[in-house]
Amino acid sequence: xxxxxxxxxxxxxxxxxxxxxxxxxxxxxxxxxxxxxxxxxxxxxxxxxxxxxxxxxxxxxxxxxxxxxxxxxxxxxxxxxxxxxxxxxxxxxxxxxxxxxxxxxxxxxxxxxx
Amino acid sequence: xxxxxxxxxxxxxxxxxxxxxxxxxxxxxxxxxxxxxxxxxxxxxxxxxxxxxxxxxxxxxxxxxxxxxxxxxxxxxxxxxxxxxxxxxxxxxxxxxxxxxxxxxxxxxxxxxxx
Numbered sequence: 001x002x003x004x005x006x007x008x009x010x011x012x013x014x015x016x017x018x019x020x021x022x023x024x025x026x027x028x029x030x031x032x033x034x035x036x037x038x039x040x041x042x043x044x045x046x047x048x049x050x051x052x053x054x055x056x057x058x059x060x061x062x063x064x065x066x067x068x069x070x071x072x073x074x075x076x077x078x079x080x081x082x083x084x085x086x087x088x089x090x091x092x093x094x095x096x097x098x099x100x101x102x103x104x105x106x107x108x109x110x111x112x113x114x
Numbered sequence: 115x116x117x118x119x120x121x122x123x124x125x126x127x128x129x130x131x132x133x134x135x136x137x138x139x140x141x142x143x144x145x146x147x148x149x150x151x152x153x154x155x156x157x158x159x160x161x162x163x164x165x166x167x168x169x170x171x172x173x174x175x176x177x178x179x180x181x182x183x184x185x186x187x188x189x190x191x192x193x194x195x196x197x198x199x200x201x202x203x204x205x206x207x208x209x210x211x212x213x214x215x216x217x218x219x220x221x222x223x224x225x226x227x228x229x
Contacts, residue, residue, distance in 0.1 A: 046219075101162070
């Protein structure tokens with residue numbers, strides 16, 4: 001079975017500062033990992049995904065995440081925060097061997113301070 | 115493409131009433147997912163379809179919930195009778211296939227309030 005935890009339900013950063021959102025997963029098989037973003041009153045949008053190719057994954061809007069098997073982590077980073085990055089971010093995991101449902105984490109709300 | 119379309123965007127109803135939520139997936143997508151989002155439980159997968167056939171409904175909370183997909187361009191999620199604890203945002207998502215690497219595209223959601 002798969003599960004995912006996100007450390008910090010709320011993160012605040014200053015505009016221009018580094019964004020780091022933490023995600024740790026648990027999986028009995030090699031996982032596929034995802035980061036989604038949800039803007040207010042909208043559905044979720046895929047930022048990036050890891051599907052067992054390169055461990056450093058680049059996504060949209062300047063975000064990237066690194067898969068670290070030894071740490072069972074898939075943290076999301078962006079070098080310089082922009083006001084438009086303020087949103088809810090969800091890490092998700094699914095089994096990487098056969099189709100199984102995607103399990104979403106509880107989410108981290110990112111605030112960007114001008 | 116218009117993306118995943120959901121209707122209504124907001125629904126307010128009274129306890130005991132029947133509620134029907136609608137979803138039109140992206141044209142050409144063969145898989146469709148219904149999710150529920152609440153503050154307490156986060157985002158939960160309720161049911162998903164592939165080629166109009168329900169594959170896994172283990173996330174449907176009770177028999178009061180039912181979902182159908184009569185054709186490739188339309189799906190409904192019905193709650194009968196509705197209860198206040200059903201209040202949530204319900205999302206529909208679609209993907210090309212039921213594959214590990216396929217991206218799910220989410221609709222804007224329906225915010226349901228049951229009084």
